[in-house]
Amino acid sequence: MIITKPDLVMGKPSDMRSTGSTKVAAALGTFALLLFLFTQPMAATPSQPRIRVLILDGFSNHDWHQTTALLRGILEPSGLFTVSISTAPPTAASPGWEQWRPNFSHYDVVIQTCNDIGGGPSWPREVRIAFENYVRNGGGVLVFHSGNNAFPDWPAYNQMIGLGWRNKQQGDAITINSSERLLRIPSGQGENTGHDGRSDVVVHRLGDDPIHHGMPRAWKTPTLEIYYYARGPAKRMRVLSYGYDQHTRMNWPLEWTVRFGRGRAYSSTFGHVWKGDVQPPSLRCAGEQTLLLRTLQWLARRPVTVAIPADFPTEAATSIRPEIQIPASAQ
Helix, strand or coil: CCCCCCCCCCCCHHHHHHHCHHHHHHHHHHHHHHHHHHCCCCCCCCCCCCEEEEEEECCCCCCHHHHHHHHHHHHHHHCCEEEEEEECCCCCCCCCHHHCCCCHHHCCEEEECCCCCCCCCCCCHHHHHHHHHHHHCCCEEEECHHHHHCCCCCHHHHHHHCCECCCCCCCEEEEECCCCCEEEECCCCCCCCEECCCEEEEEEECCCCCCCCCCCCEEEEEEECCEECCEECCCCEEEEEEEEECCCCEEEEEEEEEEECCEEEEEECCCCCCCCCCCCHHHHEHHHHHHHHHHHHHHCCCCCCCCCCCCCCCCCCCCECCCCCCCHHHC
16 A cells, blocks of 8 residues: 655644644644554455355365365454355266356355366366356456366366466466566477475565565565466466576566456465375465465455565565464364
């Protein structure tokens, strides 16, 4: 939020001389109070409804059960969100497949975690069409970590995510040079999408946007995967941050947004939760937790009011919070 200092209404010099130091002190005190109030982040008012979030889960090559539980443990205590879950049956032959029809219109934002790598199903045609229409008509979607790997044969989904885990024939890749200019690598050139081992990575912001406004220009996050040569249409896309990959010795996007119709989509490689991980640092990172809350506000077209906390990481050091408290209903 850009702050404009309120104008001070001062008396004439003769008035100032006659009132003495008491009124001067009072005026300065009032100014200090106004300045303090204007520089505080906006808070949700009691009349402002909570943001309605739907988490889609049910199948993934990652630990989708724990991912959903951890997301709830981050979002619900903030008091900003009402979180619902829609779990897809694991295969098209599973009971309930024909009845699984999420009503996306009931929600402000959808968090998409499903990933069909490893044999998972594509969504039913009716669900795909409803999802496309929801985003195209103004809905918000947060494509969470490996949700970005999903559905390579769904053209609208590829447009929505901009870049995904794809082979090198399935679209362009985007890299960032030393001058922070975006360079497009044509389809067929370079490698298939991949990543090196998880590591602590310095996140570099590009430009300024409502999600990142007020954050440091660079900060360190733990156990991150950097996707090199993520591929896709990469249209109507804005790269928000990037990181340096040791394998390719190049910079690659870490977060990006796409405009799909009137809707907004956000993708990132943050939030890795692998099978067997317990309370992973990737989601206990103060930076990622802050980013998640602010991103959901932006996707819901609300003012981004979540403050940058005192424990936000620096470029030199990560900041890992205590264990996330899992809601009893998610255990």
